[in-house]
Amino acid sequence: DQIRYSIPEELAKNSIVGNLARDLGLSVQNLPTRKLRVSAEKDYFTVNPESGDLLVGDRIDREQVCGKQPQCVLEFDIVAEKPLNIFHVAVILQDVNDNAPLFKQSEVDLNIGESTRPGKAFPLDPALDLDAGSNSLQKYYLTDNEYFEVTEKETPDGRKYPELILKRFLDREEHNFHQLVLTAVDGGDPPRSGTTQIRIQVTDINDNPPMFSQDVFSVTLREDVPPGFSVLQVTATDQDEGVNAEITYAFHNVDEQVERIFNLDKRTGEITTKDNLDFETAKSYTLNVEAKDPGDLASHCSIQVKILDENDCVPEVIVTSVFTPLPEDSPLGTVIALIKTRDRDSGENGDVYCHVLGNEGFVLKSSSKNYYKLVTDRTLDREAIPEYNVTIVAADRGKPPLSSNVIITLHISDVNDNAPVFHQASYLVHVAENNPPGTSIAQVSASDPDLGSNGLISYSIIASDLEPRALSSFVSVNQDSGVVFAQRAFDHEQLRSFQLTLQARDHGSPTLSANVSMRVLVGDRNDHHHHHHHH
Ligand SMILES: *[C@@H]1O[C@H](CO)[C@@H](O)[C@H](O)[C@H]1NC(C)=O
Numbered sequence: 001d002q003i004r005y006s007i008p009e010e011l012a013k014n015s016i017v018g019n020l021a022r023d024l025g026l027s028v029q030n031l032p033t034r035k036l037r038v039s040a041e042k043d044y045f046t047v048n049p050e051s052g053d054l055l056v057g058d059r060i061d062r063e064q065v066c067g068k069q070p071q072c073v074l075e076f077d078i079v080a081e082k083p084l085n086i087f088h089v090a091v092i093l094q095d096v097n098d099n100a101p102l103f104k105q106s107e108v109d110l111n112i113g114e115s116t117r118p119g120k121a122f123p124l125d126p127a128l129d130l131d132a133g134s135n136s137l138q139k140y141y142l143t144d145n146e147y148f149e150v151t152e153k154e155t156p157d158g159r160k161y162p163e164l165i166l167k168r169f170l171d172r173e174e175h176n177f178h179q180l181v182l183t184a185v186d187g188g189d190p191p192r193s194g195t196t197q198i199r200i201q202v203t204d205i206n207d208n209p210p211m212f213s214q215d216v217f218s219v220t221l222r223e224d225v226p227p228g229f230s231v232l233q234v235t236a237t238d239q240d241e242g243v244n245a246e247i248t249y250a251f252h253n254v255d256e257q258v259e260r261i262f263n264l265d266k267r268t269g270e271i272t273t274k275d276n277l278d279f280e281t282a283k284s285y286t287l288n289v290e291a292k293d294p295g296d297l298a299s300h301c302s303i304q305v306k307i308l309d310e311n312d313c314v315p316e317v318i319v320t321s322v323f324t325p326l327p328e329d330s331p332l333g334t335v336i337a338l339i340k341t342r343d344r345d346s347g348e349n350g351d352v353y354c355h356v357l358g359n360e361g362f363v364l365k366s367s368s369k370n371y372y373k374l375v376t377d378r379t380l381d382r383e384a385i386p387e388y389n390v391t392i393v394a395a396d397r398g399k400p401p402l403s404s405n406v407i408i409t410l411h412i413s414d415v416n417d418n419a420p421v422f423h424q425a426s427y428l429v430h431v432a433e434n435n436p437p438g439t440s441i442a443q444v445s446a447s448d449p450d451l452g453s454n455g456l457i458s459y460s461i462i463a464s465d466l467e468p469r470a471l472s473s474f475v476s477v478n479q480d481s482g483v484v485f486a487q488r489a490f491d492h493e494q495l496r497s498f499q500l501t502l503q504a505r506d507h508g509s510p511t512l513s514a515n516v517s518m519r520v521l522v523g524d525r526n527d528h529h530h531h532h533h534h535h
């Protein structure tokens with residue numbers, strides 16, 4: 001038969017396991033002769049020879065003796081002499097909670113991508129607890145948190161380990177780092193525990209598009225800004241990190257005009273002008289800008305650029321027709337020219353008014369918006385002023401105003417409005433008798449300020465006091481030169497004097513003419529002075 005004892009492990013040296021003498025039925029008086037002793041491989045126990053108590057020889061660590069085995073029994077023999085007896089003894093070592101669960105590493109670092117799906121498990125190294133049974137590791141606990149939980153798993157060969165389970169999506173932009181404490185607890189009373197720090201770095205994935213601070217920007221630009229003028233800098237931000245947040249900017253879905261006039265720095269987002277603006281070509285532009293990260297995540301904004309008109313266009317005067325030359329007898333209010341004005345600016349900058357410079361007797365009459373008639377406001381006289389340079393000024397109402405002018409040269413054409421005028425009121429001519437036939441005896445002249453045939457004079461003799469038939473045999477006049485010729489020799493005795501009427505006639509249509517009288521006295525050749533004197 002076997003004597004069985006049960007003791008907790010780790011008892012102090014010489015603690016009493018049990019009384020062998022009593023349990024073996026030996027009397028205390030016989031003990032000195034029976035000489036009880038332990039027969040065992042290891043000296044876990046000793047016997048008190050006086051009392052017969054079985055004592056703990058040295059502190060016994062159950063885990064050292066039996067490891068993880070649930071039952072730990074030390075079996076040995078007790079030997080008694082006189083007579084020699086051998087008794088079998090079994091001491092059951094009860095576990096005490098002398099070991100806390102222990103993690104191999106006090107810190108565990110994990111990198112988990114923010115795109116990781118919930119449910120994903122991350123196996124961890126188990127904590128070790130050398131105790132057995134309920135004193136061994138029972139459960140893992142994790143710091144209370146919304147992203148992870150811990151469960152216990154078992155390998156096919158029965159080794160248990162904790163597993164971290166992701167409960168919901170991580171968001172690096174919200175929390176890029178999580179620090180958790182994993183606690184392993186045994187079932188002792190009181191329980192013992194061990195901890196390890198779990199440090200989780202959330203790694204970025206490109207899950208955020210660049211974002212503009214505003215969807216729409218408004219800018220007002222003077223049209224006279226020079227090329228290179230900075231219009232606006234758009235910036236988008238990207239909550240991702242590293243290359244995932246490297247943004248490039250580009251125009252998106254814009255007119256050719258926009259590309260021609262504006263420049264967008266793809267790195268900085270700065271928009272500058274690269275050409276001159278012209279309000280008259282375009283009053284506004286819409287610039288759509290796209291910000292994109294390397295993952296092609298993009299967002300858009302729109303910039304409304306309004307161009308402010310500057311007074312940069314000079315008003316133009318356009319002469320559509322000129323009625324020149326203008327007859328000098330044109331009545332007041334005769335239309336000389338038709339004029340149109342034009343100014344590409346808007347508002348007051350393009351509001352044009354027109355007037356005639358100086359006061360030359362011409363006025364502008366507005367016929368309809370931007371159309372004018374230039375009309376005469378004076379009588380004309382080609383002989384006095386044959387040509388006018390009429391200056392027409394057009395000015396806008398900008399501040400300051402711009403103006404331009406145009407000169408219309410107006411030629412006045414002749415009308416036959418002047419009759420020839422003889423240079424003398426009348427002519428008195430003395431001719432000595434017996435003159436050779438064909439002698440020039442006088443010259444008349446008249447002038448006419450009209451032009452061309454209107455001023456071209458022909459002379460003729462239109463009347464005389466001679467016999468009508470005799471006239472042409474006495475005198476003639478050269479129609480061009482006005483020279484009067486004697487056609488025959490005059491005889492003082494017969495012909496003392498005669499009277500002629502000469503006419504100067506122009507070639508106008510109708511013609512104008514003037515008459516002058518000429519008295520011709522025929523003198524005595526020998527002594528005509530004397531004779532005449534006494535006559
Ligand atoms: C008109 O202008 C023309 C050209 O400048 C000039 O030759 C001419 O003499 C001017 N005429 C008058 C009447 O001023």
Ligand SMILES: [Ca+2]
Binds near residue numbers: 186
């Ligand atoms: Ca333990």
